[in-house]
Amino acid sequence: MRVLIIEDEVRLAENIAEVMRESGGYAVDIVFDGEEGLYMAESNPYDLILLDLMLPGMDGTTVLQKLRGGDVDVPVLVLTARDEKETIIAVLNAGADDYVTKPFDLGELLARAKALVRRGKGQRSPILRVGDIEINTADHSVRRAGNPVSLLGMEYRVLEYMAHRPNTVVSKSELLEHLYDFNWERFSNVIEVYISGLRRKLDEGGSEKLIQTLRGQGYMIKR
Amino acid sequence: MTARRSIQRQLITAVIVSQLLLAGGLAALSMYSLRRQLRTAFDAGLQGRSMSIAALVRYSEDEPPKLMFDGELTPRPLDAKHPDAYKVYSSDGKFSAQSPNWKERFDRQTQRQFWNVTVGGTSYRAVRMAELPVLDSEGAGTPATTTLTVVYAAPTEEMNELYANAGLYLGIGSVVLLAVTAGLAMWGIRRGLFPLQALANSAASVSPVNWELRISEEAQTTAELGPLTQAMTAMLRSLQQAFTQQREFLGNAAHELKTPVAILKSTLQSLLHRPRQSEEYRAGIEKALDDMARLEKLLHSMLRLARAEQWAMGNLKRDLPEIELGATCQSAMERVQPYADLRGVKLEFTGDGKARMRADMEDLELVWANLLENAVRYSPAGETVRISVTSDGTGARVAVEDHGPGIPMPEIPKIFDRFHRGDQSRTRDTGGYGLGLAIANAIVGTYGGTIRVEATGEEGTTMAVRFGRSC
Numbered sequence: 001m002r003v004l005i006i007e008d009e010v011r012l013a014e015n016i017a018e019v020m021r022e023s024g025g026y027a028v029d030i031v032f033d034g035e036e037g038l039y040m041a042e043s044n045p046y047d048l049i050l051l052d053l054m055l056p057g058m059d060g061t062t063v064l065q066k067l068r069g070g071d072v073d074v075p076v077l078v079l080t081a082r083d084e085k086e087t088i089i090a091v092l093n094a095g096a097d098d099y100v101t102k103p104f105d106l107g108e109l110l111a112r113a114k115a116l117v118r119r120g121k122g123q124r125s126p127i128l129r130v131g132d133i134e135i136n137t138a139d140h141s142v143r144r145a146g147n148p149v150s151l152l153g154m155e156y157r158v159l160e161y162m163a164h165r166p167n168t169v170v171s172k173s174e175l176l177e178h179l180y181d182f183n184w185e186r187f188s189n190v191i192e193v194y195i196s197g198l199r200r201k202l203d204e205g206g207s208e209k210l211i212q213t214l215r216g217q218g219y220m221i222k223r
Numbered sequence: 224m225t226a227r228r229s230i231q232r233q234l235i236t237a238v239i240v241s242q243l244l245l246a247g248g249l250a251a252l253s254m255y256s257l258r259r260q261l262r263t264a265f266d267a268g269l270q271g272r273s274m275s276i277a278a279l280v281r282y283s284e285d286e287p288p289k290l291m292f293d294g295e296l297t298p299r300p301l302d303a304k305h306p307d308a309y310k311v312y313s314s315d316g317k318f319s320a321q322s323p324n325w326k327e328r329f330d331r332q333t334q335r336q337f338w339n340v341t342v343g344g345t346s347y348r349a350v351r352m353a354e355l356p357v358l359d360s361e362g363a364g365t366p367a368t369t370t371l372t373v374v375y376a377a378p379t380e381e382m383n384e385l386y387a388n389a390g391l392y393l394g395i396g397s398v399v400l401l402a403v404t405a406g407l408a409m410w411g412i413r414r415g416l417f418p419l420q421a422l423a424n425s426a427a428s429v430s431p432v433n434w435e436l437r438i439s440e441e442a443q444t445t446a447e448l449g450p451l452t453q454a455m456t457a458m459l460r461s462l463q464q465a466f467t468q469q470r471e472f473l474g475n476a477a478h479e480l481k482t483p484v485a486i487l488k489s490t491l492q493s494l495l496h497r498p499r500q501s502e503e504y505r506a507g508i509e510k511a512l513d514d515m516a517r518l519e520k521l522l523h524s525m526l527r528l529a530r531a532e533q534w535a536m537g538n539l540k541r542d543l544p545e546i547e548l549g550a551t552c553q554s555a556m557e558r559v560q561p562y563a564d565l566r567g568v569k570l571e572f573t574g575d576g577k578a579r580m581r582a583d584m585e586d587l588e589l590v591w592a593n594l595l596e597n598a599v600r601y602s603p604a605g606e607t608v609r610i611s612v613t614s615d616g617t618g619a620r621v622a623v624e625d626h627g628p629g630i631p632m633p634e635i636p637k638i639f640d641r642f643h644r645g646d647q648s649r650t651r652d653t654g655g656y657g658l659g660l661a662i663a664n665a666i667v668g669t670y671g672g673t674i675r676v677e678a679t680g681e682e683g684t685t686m687a688v689r690f691g692r693s694c
Contacts (some may be wrong), residue, residue, distance in 0.1 A: 002586060011514060015489035019496050081481040103485035106492040 001161065002027040002045070002178045006037030007052040007079060016050065019106045024114065025140060025157050027181040034058030038066055045177050047117050048073050050109075051082045053091065061094050064118065068095035075116035079104070114138065121164040130163045130221055133202070133210065141203075144210075149201050154179065158194045159202075162221045163213070171218035194221050195219060231416055238408040239401075246397040250390075257389050261382050262348075266337055269350040270459050273375035276309050277355040280320065280371060289428035305345045305378040314354065314370045329376040340376065346383065349376035350507040357506030418442040426455065434463040475642040476525050483518040490514050524658040527589070528641065533663035548612045548619055549574035550585055555591030556610065562596060567604030570595065578614035578621075580690055586666050591673075594623040601684070618691040626683040635676055639664040663688075 003026045007013040008097040010032060029044070031037045034055035041049055041063075049067075053060035064076060078091050078099040091099055097116050098111055118137060128135040132170065133198050134143040140156050140199050142149045151159065162170050172191045195211060202210050307657050308329050312319035312671050329349055340347050354370040421439040429436055436459055494507035549572070556570050563570050591610060598608040606626040613620050630638060637643045642657040667674045672690040679685070 009486055011510070012482075012486045012489050015486070015493040018490075018493045023496055063502055080401050081485070102481045103488045106496065 001025070001155065002029070002181060003050065003113065004028075004037065004044070004046045004049045005030045005042055006032075006034065006041075006051045006055065007050065007062070008013070008032045008055050009052070010143065016106065016109065020113065024110050025130040025153050026113075027179055027183045032056075034060065034063045036150045038063045041072055041074065042070060045174070047120060047178060048113055049074050049076045050113070051076055051078050051096070053078060053082065053087070061091060064091070064096055073172055075120040077109075077112060077116055077220060079109075083126055123164065128160065128163050130166050130223055131210065133159075134162070135163050146201055149204075151201060152194070153193050154190075155197050158191070159198055162219060166221050166223040169214055169220050173194045174218070228326065233414055234412045235405075235409050238412070239405050242404055242408070243403055246401050250393050250397050253393055254390055258386055261386060265348060265377075265379065266350065267384050269337070269348065269375055269377055270352065272377065273309065273350055273352045273373040274355065276311060276375060277352065277371050277373050280311055297393070305347075305380065307375065308342075308347070309373060309375040311371055311373050314372060328450045330374050332347065339379070339590040343378075346379045347376040347384075348379045349374060357687050369439065408683060418445040418448055422448060422452065422455075429459060434459060434466075447563075472529075472641055479521060479525075479642055480518070483514060483521055487511060487514040487518060521595045521658075524662065528658055528662045528665060531586075531662060531669060534665075534669040543583055545581050546584055546587070547576060547588065548580065548614075548621060549576050551582075551587040552591050552610050552612055554584075554622065555588045555595060558588070558592045559595040559599060563599045566599055566602065566661050568599045568602045569607040570599075571607050571609045572611070574612035575608065578612050578619035580619060580670070582670055586669070590663040591621065591623070592668050593663045594688075597659055598623050598625035598627065598684070600685070601625060603627070616692075618689060620687055622677065622685055622687040624683060629679040629681055629684055630676060638676070639674070685687070 001024075003020055005013050005016055005028060007016070007030070013030045013032070017030055020026040020028050024049075024074070029040060029046075030111065031040050035057040037049075037051070037055070038058060046199045051060045051063060055063070058066075060078065060080075067074075067076070076095065077096045078096045079102060080087060080099055081102040082088075082092065083101040088099060097119070098112055100112060113127070114137060118124065123137075126136060126138040128137055134146075136142070137160060140160075142151055142159065158175060160177060161178055175191050195213075199209070199211055210221060212222065214220060290462035306322070306324055308322050308325045310319065310325050310330065320639070326342055327340050329340055329347065330351075331340060331349070336352075337348060337350050340349055350373075350533065352373045352375070355373060356370060373452040418439070418441040421440040425437050425439060425442070436452075436456055438452050438456075442452060490507065490511045494504065499507070552572055552574060556572055560570060595608060595610060602608055602625045607623045608626075609622075611622050611624075613622075639660050640657075643661075664674050667688050667690075670690060672688055674688045677685040677687040
């Protein structure tokens, strides 16, 4: 899952990013002003945007309106220091999915972020089921046919992303875009390494193959 | 506790006392004039009677000749119990005649024509009429040279009674009228003071939630309340302004504090969210201390502003030394120099060294430092920020010029607002908390000076502070 943080407080943005990367397994991009945030949000496939309201360049509400006006339907979580009803109503009406008021709790922010990502994928329960695989998006634990499977962080992220889109071909570049933030180098063979790792661990029990490879197109999980 | 003065009571007392005085005075005057009139009438009666007595005198031819009255024709006594008494005698003293009840005590040797006398417990008023001619239609041998003197006394009981009755009626009448008019006056005064009560009621409904003073029609149309209602309205307006300002400040301050608190909290939480090495904890704590320092700086600025505004409002007179403005500019420059170096901006000072005023060095240094910091913030690297001091007959002027992008027109009225930040460069790396200019403005205000944007445009901005001679 890839997250964009648009927040002009550098320190705050970095702290949020750190926790999201380490505890949430998210790929995180940070921008410090509204205009750049809008550009980034429009040109990259994010799974969640954290948006501050008081921004230089372009204020958060305007960014939100432009995003929603321009067909970007990524879940948006607003970070605001203003907690008056009017502001919150205006923000929600402008298309925000949720908000937290500063000073917020990072744990709560992370939980809300996960919930929003889930809902963005049309999934309400934190437990994701594909075939006999059970993925708990809250604590990142995975079971196949009831047996726990231990995965690496990136392996889990690839699995979760694909499990959100069963019966859909997911290309390598799509995976890269969603799992790595803007600053990371993109090596497509990294994905292959994780896919083979996933296959090895998940298919261990000898049941049917979970991840199929469609040559030249990408990967797919069948329901 | 001292007793409270009541306007109503005072007014009523004043009205009643003046009414009493008026009634008393009028009564005394009426009684005096009545008495005079009664007397005059009584005296005229006395004179008439004594004349008629003189007219009734007859000579008898008897030897010795004597005077006598025509008893049939003597006037009827006014008072049957106390008949009039009189005595007639001729000027030569040869003849005299008197009424049966005459006593010598009635007569009194006095120059006055009338006198009062009490005989047998009854008050009489008497008259002496001298040199009356003797009218005798019949007598032939009347000594023509002789004239008559008549002393005539009549009881005054009736007149006194009349007088006393008049006094009684006047007294009762006065008291009744006084009671009625006092009642009317009290009612009128109470009624007249109603608008005051109405005004007090409307004043009581004013609160921090409802600043509107609804002045009733009655109070509005009362001339005497005009100055009071005007003063109250003006006072409320300025109070509301101050209150709103304070509330806004508090709201803004709370809001501004949230961000540094959020940063500090996020730093600590991200430090705690997983186990770390001791070096990492150390680095994290240092980061948190950094965040603390920012919070502290903001708090300090807010306190400084609050204090300056308090001074400005309270017109606090401080005992201040006379200082030279250029010196304060130079020390402010030293303070801003590290920041200017960081941004690659040069600082320059010009001054004539003659601008002096009574001020606290530190206050002015802070003003110049804030202006300089602001100018440096908006200056591109390599440019120069100039601070200059000039003075003339009217006062001193300190100007800070930069070659930044200028302030957009709609921003100009807002730049001195608390927590206002120019939008162009609001990232926290460069921007402050939007308090610098507000602090500068408040401090300049305490010295009776003005601060304004003298020029702004693409070629830069000039901010100027002016202090009058009297500062």
